Amino acid sequence: MKKLSWILNIVLLIIVGVMFYMFMIKGSTNQTEDGRTAIMISEGERIKVLGDMRKFLDHVQTMVEAIGDDDIEKFSTAASGVGLAQEAPPPPGLVRKLPLEFKTMGIATHTAFDDLAKAADNGANGQELAKELSVIMSNCTTCHSAYRLEIEAD
Numbered sequence: 001m002k003k004l005s006w007i008l009n010i011v012l013l014i015i016v017g018v019m020f021y022m023f024m025i026k027g028s029t030n031q032t033e034d035g036r037t038a039i040m041i042s043e044g045e046r047i048k049v050l051g052d053m054r055k056f057l058d059h060v061q062t063m064v065e066a067i068g069d070d071d072i073e074k075f076s077t078a079a080s081g082v083g084l085a086q087e088a089p090p091p092p093g094l095v096r097k098l099p100l101e102f103k104t105m106g107i108a109t110h111t112a113f114d115d116l117a118k119a120a121d122n123g124a125n126g127q128e129l130a131k132e133l134s135v136i137m138s139n140c141t142t143c144h145s146a147y148r149l150e151i152e153a154d
């Protein structure tokens with residue numbers, strides 16, 4: 001009886017491990033012919049993710065403009081507007097579909113914008129802020145090179 005209990009516990013642990021991998025690490029993905037990973041999501045989820053990306057781009061444009069105008073306060077406001085503290089958590093169903101690397105990169109990017117706003121508030125100059133912004137933008141180009149969003153089959 002004790003041996004059966006151990007076997008059942010091991011089988012259960014394996015099942016939980018596989019489920020954790022599928023739902024939290026791998027997500028709902030497929031490889032594509034262009035070498036990127038397709039993240040399979042619903043049309044509504046795709047609209048939300050693309051809207052978030054456009055928000056990033058709008059705020060980056062404002063930050064670049066602020067550097068040109070030497071308006072550090074405007075820069076800080078734009079950076080903090082896409083920081084982690086300003087973002088509502090994504091729907092759990094969407095989180096399950098996103099691969100771990102995508103989620104990690106997204107959180108790191110939001111956090112980097114928070115750090116950038118703090119740097120602006122602490123007296124960083126436009127050149128320093130532009131250099132840090134370029135580092136954040138490398139997250140964007142890395143992500144777009146690695147992933148694309150596709151509508152999942154019904």
